[in-house]
Each structure stands twice: as C-alpha cells, then as structure tokens.
Amino acid sequence: MSSPSPDAAPAPAPGADSPAAGAPARSRPLIPLPPFWAQILAGLVLGVLLGWIARHWQVDWLGRTLEEVGGTFVQLLRLAVGPLVFFAIVISITSLRNVSNAARLAGRTLLWFLATSLIAVVIGLAIGLITDPGQGTGLSPADGETPETKGSWIDFLTGIVPTDVITPFTDLEVLQIVFMAAVAGIAALRLGEKAAPLITFGESALTLLQKALWWVIRLAPLGSVGLIGRAINEYGWDLIGDYATFTADVYVGCLLVLFGVYPLLLRFAAGLNPLQFFRGAWPALQLAFVSRSSVGTLPVTQKVTERLGVPREYASFAMPFGATTKMDGCAAVYPALAAIFVAQIFGIGLDLRDYLLIAFVSVVGSAATAGLTGATVMTTLTLSTLGLPLEGVGLLLAIDPILDMMRTATNVAGQSVCAILVAAREKILDREAYAHATSFEISGADQEEEAGALARPEKVPAAA
Template sequence: MAASAPLRPASEAGPRRRKSWDKHTWLYVSVIAAVVLGAVLGLVVPEFATTLEPLGKAFVGLIKMMIAPIIFCTIVIGVGSIAKAATVGKIGGLALIYFMAMSTFALAIGLVVGNLIHPGEGLDMHGAQYAAEGEAKTTQEFLLGIIPMTFFSAFTGESVLQVLFIALLTGFALQGLGERGAPIMAGIKHLQVLVFRILSMILWIAPIGAFGAIAAVVGKTGVAAIWSLGVLMVAFYITCILFIVGVLGTLLYAVTRVNIISLMKYLGREYLLIVGTSSSESALPRLIAKMEHVGVSKPVVGITVPTGYSFNLDGTAIYLTMASLFIATGMGNPMSISEQIGLLVFMIIASKGAAGVTGAGLATLAGGLQTYRPELVDGVGVIVGIDRFMSEGRALTNFTGNAVATLLIGSWTKQVDMMRVRRVLSGEVPFNEASLSGDGHGSAPKEPVVATSGAHGSGSGSGGLGSAGAAAH
C-alpha cells in the first residue's frame, strides 16, 4: 500500500505536464519545412535540385510496397463492417445507402472541378522515358486481367484490381462463414494493425521524400510549379466550402429546415479541435455527445456517427479525385473520361474501411493510380509535399458531413426532436462543456424526455467506437 502512494501523483502528473509539440506535430512541421526548402532549392539551383528526384521516387516506392496489403486488409474488414452495420435494420441500411451516395457525389464533384481548372497544367513532373509505358487494353483483356493466376499471385503482381478482387471474395466468404469466420477476421484485423504500423514508420521519412520531389519539380518547372500547387490547394478548399454550403447545406435545409451555419456554429469548439489536430478523430466523442444533446436519438447517433467516420468521407473523396487529376495533368498524361470513371468506381470501394489511419488516403490515391495509370504513381511524391496543407480541409469536411448525416438519418427515421434541435441551435438549451452532457439529450420524440449522464453513459456512445470510428482524413 505504501509503495503505491508515490505512484499516484506521478501518474497524475503525466497528463498535467504540457508538451508543446507531440511527435505528429513535429512530422507536420518537418514536411512543411521540407517543402519550403525544396522549393527554394529548386528556384536557386535548379540543376542540382533535379538530381534529388530519386529521393521522391524512393519514398513513393515504399508507399507502393504497402498498397496490396493495405487494400486487402481494409476491403475485407470494410465488407465485414458493411454487413454488421446493415444488420441493425432500417437505421444502418439507410445510413449506408446515404453514405455511398454522398461519397460518390463528392468524388464526382472532385472530378468535375478538376476538369474545369486543370490543376497541374504546365508542370514537368515526369521524365519522357515513361511516356510510352503501358499498352492500351481491350475491355475483354481488362476484365480478364482482374482474375489473378493464383490466389497469392495477386499480392506479388502490379494489378491492384486483382488484390481488390481477392479481398472482396474473402470478405464475402467470411460473411458466409458466420461465427466460424470470426477468428479469421480477427487475424486480418491484427494484420491490418501491423501493416499500418509499417506505413506509419514509412511516413516518418515523408519530409525527405517531399523535399526531393518538390525540389525536382520546381527545378524543372520553376515558379509555375509553386503556382500550380497553390492553385490545387485553393481549388480544393473552395470545392470543400461549396460542397458543405451548397450540397450539404441545401440537403439539410430541405429535409429538416435547419440552417447549416447554425449547426456549424453549434459545433464551433469541435472545429477548433480538428484544426489543431488535423484529424476529425479527436472530435468523435464530442460529436456523439453533441448530436445526442441536440435531440437525435441514441440509436441513430450510435450507429450513424461511427459508421460515417469510416464510410462518409466527403472531404477525402474530393481530395482523391482532384489529386489524381493534378498528378495526371502535371505528368503530361491527362486521364480520359473512361479512366476517370473507372478511377471513381475504384475509389468508392477502396476508400472504405481505412479511414482514420494516417497515410491511408495517400495509399488509396497511389492504389487508384497504380490500377489505371501505373506510370503516374511517381507523382504521389509531389502530392505528399502539400498533403498536410489540405488535411484540415478534409477533416473539417468529413466532420461536417457526418454531423449533417446524423440529423438527416434521424429525420428520415423520425427519431429526432426537431423542437429541441431549434432550441439547442438557438442557444436556449446550452451544452454542458464540463461533463459533455446536456439536459435530457438523446431522447427520441416518441419517448419522454429523461435526463441522462451524457454520451459516455450510453451503450451506443463513445465507448467501443474506437475501431469503428477511427477517422478521418
């Protein structure tokens, strides 16, 4: 007993000791510094800067190495998550249909904007030696090429579609096995942890890869490269704003008569938290508590929010398609409409299940390019340089999309108290910031208003949502 006494203050002192920056912040700053240094070097000594291109290619090579295991694990687990969510009935099924529709719409918007502004035009991101790579295939050859020679050969070849095909078969087979497949699914989840751990290790050399890639492209193109990267970032943020206000805002008002600006004002503290961490995952428990407080029933919040964190990534969808078009144009090989549609379909499937893991979006982007235009994958190195600048936009858009989805699903299933929604958003019923609780929040309209202890007291609250809701950008 005496020995345990000094341990308590020590453990309590840990959280109180304020650290100015954590390791992820250092990585964030390092990438930004590397981009700036690479751009300056490319402008000052362009001849030397172009010789640094192998640094960017080496980093991209490491990312390519991880594409197959990442796609396999995330698709298998994603298929299992869809089945699990669909079993909850009307709420889960409706949520999944909505998420798929909105993700597809967001991907399409990214393609439309990309085709309008032609990001990457005038860049020189690729050597001429790659221009002739790849032969055109007929539709029949393309479809037959999806089937691998053996089950395991898919993981050693260069066709990501073969890995996707095997992953889908495995996922549906595990569904059919029921409880007997649970140990296998658990093993794949453990494998996913290992795979993403390796990916996180690779991302620590992102500053070196970004430095080499940016230095080389600026050395070849000059100020035009910096301008094109800036255009992409500005266009991305404008697209996200238009999507939030124009698409999500219009849909929210049409269904619930709620102004999206008032909803965003209500979630103001969560937005500040997301901007500070560059991830919507940090705001997950608060979103659950606040959506219950605003008047949406606990079952709807408990199903919609965590599922949306994996399947409703509107900002990430916009980013994936715009970044793909940027790379294709910048490397002098713009995508045809058929390739863009194929890429969109691939992204719809491949972007599910890997949300929340840092670098998953980058791997999905590389996987899509590897599938349809392998010669464009090297351009991912340049995107790494500005990826961090756009992470906040992705996270904020994803977060807003999930908040809107929760209100919409609650309205469609008649499990939201609209009178309470208006009172909360007008400030009449304040949210208890101290305990993350509200006055009777989370009650369905057909139930009596009962005071609860907050989201953390709910069976469908933040507890147990860590894996399903790992979120985000």
C-alpha cells in the same frame, strides 16, 4: 507518479476519453513533446531545408538519406495496407448485422459519395477552363513519357477478380483485396453463428493491425522530412515555376471543396456547424496531408468520425468503404485538371462530350485510386477514355508528391463528411457529441487503444 484518488477529482463526463478500467497510470515524458501538428510542420520545414542543401551543394549522402527515410515511412504504411483493407472490409460488412436499415444506410452513403464527387469534378473542370493550366508552361510533349502503371476500363473491370489469393497482397492490388473481403464478409453474414469464430479472429487481427499502424503514424513527422526533402532534392524549385498554374489550380480546387462545398453541405443538408467539423477532424486531416494515404489514415479517420457523433457500427462500415472508393481530391478535382492540362500541352481540343466523359470517369471510376498514395491509375484511366496521350502522365509525375498532399487531405475530409451527412439525415447522429467534439493528440496518448473499437458491439438506432 500515483493516480489521484476518486475523491480528489470529479468523475469524467459521459463520453469523455478516460483510461480503461484497471489500466496503469501513464507516466508523463520528462521532456514534453510539442503538439503533433507542430511536429509535422517542423518536419516539413526541415525537409525543405535539407532537400535544398542536398540539391544546391550536391550532397549525395544527404539526398540518399532523405530518400531512404521517406521511402521507409511509405513502405511501412503500405506494409499494413493489404491485410488492413481486407479485415476492415470484412468486419465492416459483418458489423452491419447490428445496424438497423443497413441496406438503406449503405445506399445513402454511396449516393452521397457520388453526389459530392460530381460537385468536385465540376469545380475542377471550371477552374481548368478559366485558368488554362497547360498554356505558357514551357513544357512540350517530348518532356513526357508513358507511365509503367496504366489504367483502362477493361483493366479496371477485369482486374477486380484475382487469379489467386496471394498475389493481391504481394502486389498490393487493393481492388482485388476489396473484392475478396466483400465476398468473405457477405458469406460470413449468410453463415450466421457458424462464422462467429472467423469474425472474432478478424476483429482481433484488425485490432492488432490498427495498433501497429498507430506506431507508424507517430513516425509521420520524420517521414515528412524525408518525403518533402526528397521532392526538393530531385526536382528543385524550378519545377514549381513550370507547373505553377496547374499546382495552384489543384490546391484552389481542393480548398474550394474542403472549405466551400463540405461546410455548405454540413450547414444546409444537416444543420451542423462546419467549424466544429474541422475542429474534430483536424487530426485526420493533418495526417492525411503528410502520409498521402487514405488507407494509412483510416484508423484516425474512423476515430474522429465517431467522436463527431457517427455511431461506431455505421462508421466501421462507411470509413473503410470510403477509404477505398471516396476520392474527391485524387479522383475528381485532379483528373479533371490533369486532362485539360495534358490536352493543352499536346495541342488537343476538348469539347462538351469530353467534359461529360471526364465527369463520368471521375464519379464512377474513383475506386481505381484504391486509397493509396498517388493517382496515376485514375489519371491514365481518364486520359485513355478521352483518347489523350498517356505520355502526359509522365509530365505530371514530377509534381505529384506536392499535389498529393492536398488531394489526400480532401479525400479524407470527404469520407468523414459523407458519413456525418448520412447519419444526420437518418437521425442516428449524436448531435451532442458533434457539438462538443475536440481534437486529440496523436502522439501524446495511447491512441492505439482505440484500435479495438470495431470489436466492441454497439447497436445503432433505427433510422427514422
């Protein structure tokens, strides 16, 4: 199919998506695929149906297939996490050399991360105190077991520094990877031109990793079949009844943050239309819901944030930073509710001091979640700080996959919102781009070409 001549159609508007110069024209598929969101929805519905069939009729081979499909999808995401985080952090730090007032932007970003996390944890505590999620569940302390993965402040602080450079990647110790990347990035900044070959290599490696990750992202509809199907097959619908109040609390809390707190901040702190944010950020939100990984969603999150007017050089710093530290769902709403839930199951009363400790842990310790699926480490960190039994985490693991979907979508939205707020208040946000940002089709175009965005320098104007 030949491309139309230049006279046959007007030139694309500035800033609009267009093929790279000299790129071959894309051929349309013989059978058009439905929109990506429709593929995701179909995958969820099919997964529920197949999971129910496998459990109701005890179809072992189907159950194993669902487990393998879901596990393979998660494993593919995890395979890219280590090197992706390392090179993303290194390049994001070195890219700050092109950003005016870089230290100011970094400080403002961190402040917004902390402020929105505090708001989220307060919402979680309020919902938990109103609804008493642990009362009347029929669960008892005997139903829980101590998790294999634990978190404590000593583990958190001492575990940041790796013992070697290989183990963090093989064991996927994301905090240690972030530490090494930060050291390498800062050293590269100090070396200046001498580090140029290393920076060029890092940009190329990041481009390659993101391109490969785009291919994995396109498997998300298939992965959703396995992930939700496995959950239904293993736990069934009775699980929902035992955890009904707690599940509803987590979803309501995340929805209040997602559709209440963030829109209010966008409107009154930045003077922006909240509906336009959700229109532009939709591809990242739907992928986060299915993949349950902030790091796995990182290429899409950065793309939508840039399309919403955040300068590329600042977004390339804020998004990797947020994907490993900014977790309003997993590290704020959820641990607050989890602590109240576990305390009520074990018959332990909490007082004002405990609630303040929950807020402190949620705001300061959110990096413990490290952008991976699940929030077990953050939950154990919260429970151990309060002196609550860690067996309570075992009570929560069964329902975790269903909760993690909403938590991760909230995480990713918060990461993008904070970058937009900082850019708007520092007067570097392209408000015209924000006003006209639209969703894009993840599976229909060669979005992996956008993976090279970090390698294209772009000077960010000085903050006012």
